[in-house]
Amino acid sequence: MSVEKMDMQSPNLVNQNIEKLAELFPNCVTESAGGKAIDFDLLRHELSDVIIEGNKERYRLEWPGKKEAIVTANMPITKTLRPVREDSVDFDNTENIYIEGDNLEVLKLLQESYLGKVKMIYIDPPYNTGKDFVYKDNFAKDTQEELFDSGQKDEYNQRLVVNPETAGRYHSDWLTMMYPRLKLARNLLTDDGVVFISIDDNELNNLSKICDEIFGESNNRGIISRPTGTPSGQGNEILVNEIDYILVYSKSQNSSFFGMPFSKDDEKIYDQSDEFGRYLIRSLRKTGGEDRKEDRPTMSYGIKTPDGTIIYPIGPTGYESRWRCGEDSYFKLLKENLIEWKFSKDGWKPFQKFYLEGRKKQPSNLWQNIEGNKKASLTVKSLFQNKVFDTPKPVELIEKCLRISTIEESIVLDFFSGSATTAHAVIKLNAEEKESKRKYIMVQLPEATDEKSEAYKAGYKNICEIGKERIRRAANKIKEETGADIDYGFRVYRLDESNMQDVYYKPQNYSQTNLDLFADNVKSDRTSDDLLAQVMLDWGLPLSLKIERLEICDKEVFRVAENSLYACFEKGINEEFAKELSKDKPLRVVFRDSGFSDDTAKVNVKQLLKQLSPETDMKVI
Structure with missing residues (x-):
């Protein structure tokens, strides 16, 4: 009886799509050196009632790098999220998440755990004004040394470059950055979920077009205009810009907006x-x-x-x-x-x-009488007694997005978190509304702060340090002012390379002589907390589930969400341990492959669990 090994990598979306097409058009599935593939010529004819010859013009947005963006979204990764308990607040009990790392890779890691579970996404991406940084996701032709020397990677190994207006692919690079992230984000939305995207007129039209393609033109719910309170633009060549926009798209036609209280x-x-x-x-x-x-x-x-x-x-x-x-x-x-x-x-x-009693005002696409960007900056400054962040969004703005699109138990995601205004807004709304238990997931690249900035001088070396500290300070302030009994904590996770040695993913590349070096296929610097996080992601369990530590037969055991998952990464797993574990009837259980003395012990434990707890699914790493 073999024991199944966990994949320990993000889902392969290409393989999933091929399997779905194979169910509908089995004649279009062929084989290649890399496994199953689709015969696109046959598929084109299956989807048309006329003979198709060559490419035809069609209405769509094209740019250099679009195909690359689509492929980038589908490529699986073997990275993981490692818990950072020292930066967290009430780690074991909170249901809020703060993730440091490249948001494209983080979105890939969340594909199974949060598939169809996020009610609202708000993002404030780079506006592509000619001074913004953008992510460069494909450097296959460049050496790592060249990337660092040219400034395309920082000391955190993140891929960031300035995108000036003079660049030959000014709009294309920005679209190539946004497309795969929005494509992956759509998968995370609930069927009635909604995404809000802040933008100005630099990329408004292009963003609208790629959102029409990703979410469907029929799911465009409108474009919100709001005064920023901070006019920008000089000279008389163009109109002075005093407004921002928020594009609103839904996952499906099943979405609707909640009314707002009357003023x-x-x-x-x-x-x-x-x-x-x-x-x-x-x-x-x-x-x-x-x-x-x-x-x-x-x-x-x-x-x-x-x-x-x-x-x-x-x-x-x-x-x-x-x-x-x-x-x-x-x-x-x-x-x-x-x-x-x-x-x-x-x-x-x-x-x-x-x-009047009981009536609500349906939200419109013009949001006036709402705090502007100056107030947003003052809010952050009042928390830090310093100007540590240049372009925060107003708490009231995101709070309004939350009020019209989410309910008490909703999960809210922001994968361009910045100064963590979205987390601030969620905490504030939870404190104001009785029974509100909205949960947030913040994702932010640890982009270094300028050494000349007030933030750096105040001790904040990257944006994530600012975001986490803002959440702590905002939570303390709200708790002091309201006394509300809500979740003020958050779990911090940091994107990193896999916990597993390379041999785990490519055993065919190693000879029997080499394999002795990897008797334990887990990297030596990884903890049980690290392993648990990757197992939860691989098994599709939300990172916010309650985690408890137990002791069974003198071994440390993690219990996740009651009996949803039991994990033990210690050595000496035997039948006695399996008997005790089976009493709790866990739905899933995972051990280290090296936790058994030999293959016979591993098979015996699996057989015993099958007898004593038939519903338990056992895997190893």
Whole structure:
């Protein structure tokens, strides 16, 4: 009886897509040196009712590097996320996550654990103004030394370069960076999930086009405009820019937005009242477009007035009009005291009453009267007593995105986290709303701060240090001000190379002589915490699940989310240990391959678990 080994790498999206196509078009699947492949010529004919010859023009956005971007999104990686307990707050109990590392690789690692689980994504990517850094994801032709010397990699081994307007691939490089990240991000959204993307007019049109392609044009939910409060641009060659945009796309047609509470100005139009509260009235006759009888014949019917006469909807020039609702709905409104009559020289006129209590205002695409970028900078400065971050977004802005798109248990993702405004907004909203337990996942590259900056002088060597400290300080401030009993903690993870030796992934490249060097295929500097994180990702378990430490037969055991996963990475795993472990009936259990004295002991433990706990799935690393 063999024991299955864990993959310990991100999912291969190409193989998954091939398997899906194979189910629909088995005749289009062929074999190549690397395994299964698709015969695209055959597939093109399967998807058309006419003979296809050669390439044809079509409506789509093309740029140098697009094919590379698509392939980049699909390529699996063997990296992992390592927990950093010393930077975390309440690591064992919190459900919030902060991840340091290249967001493309992090998104790949989250594909199984958070597939279809994220309700809302907010990102504030580089605007590509000519001074921004962008990620360069493919350096296959360059040597590592050349990359570092040219500034394309920093001391954290991250791939960042400035993208000036004079660059030959100015727009292309930015699109190549954004495309695979959005493609992977879409997979993480729930079916009714929504993404908000801040941008200015430099890349607004291009971003709209790639989002139409990735999310579907029919899932474009609009473009929000908001005053920034910080005009930019000099001279009279162009219009001064005083607004930012937020592109909004949904995963599917099943998404909807929640209404917002009325402001004092909104309430002013509710200028009448009775024993049931404040209300306003609107003519029951439809006005404006499509107000004629022929537009909706079923909504043109007779209504009895207070004096007993019957009236019909008549337009201002005498044409036959229609009411706002059908006859059944009218009688329902009448029964609920929502019809009010007024008498004038033209006779009796019916009006519909709208009460203020319980009403919400549907969000529009113009967000005025909301704090601007100056307030955002002051918010950060007040927390740090210093200007440690140049371009934060307003907390109120992201809080509004959260209010209209998420519910109490939603997971929120920001993979261009910056100063962690999104985490700040989630904590603030959770403290304000009773029963709110929104959880966040922040992802940020540890981009070095400028040595001349106030942030560097204050001791913050990279952006992640600023983001984590902001969360700590904002959480303490909110807790002090509100006393709310919510989750103020966060678990920190750092992107790193796999915990496993190279032989784990490519045993065919090593001879029997070499294999003796890798009796334990786990790297010597890795801890049990490290191994557990990679196992959770590989098994598709959220990183936010509760982790407990137990002792079974004098061995340390990690218990994740009650009996969802038991992991023991110690040596000496035997039948006695298996008997004790089986009493808890874990759904999954994982051991180190080197934790068994030999293959016989490994098979015996698997057989025993199968007898005593049939539902347990056992794997090794």
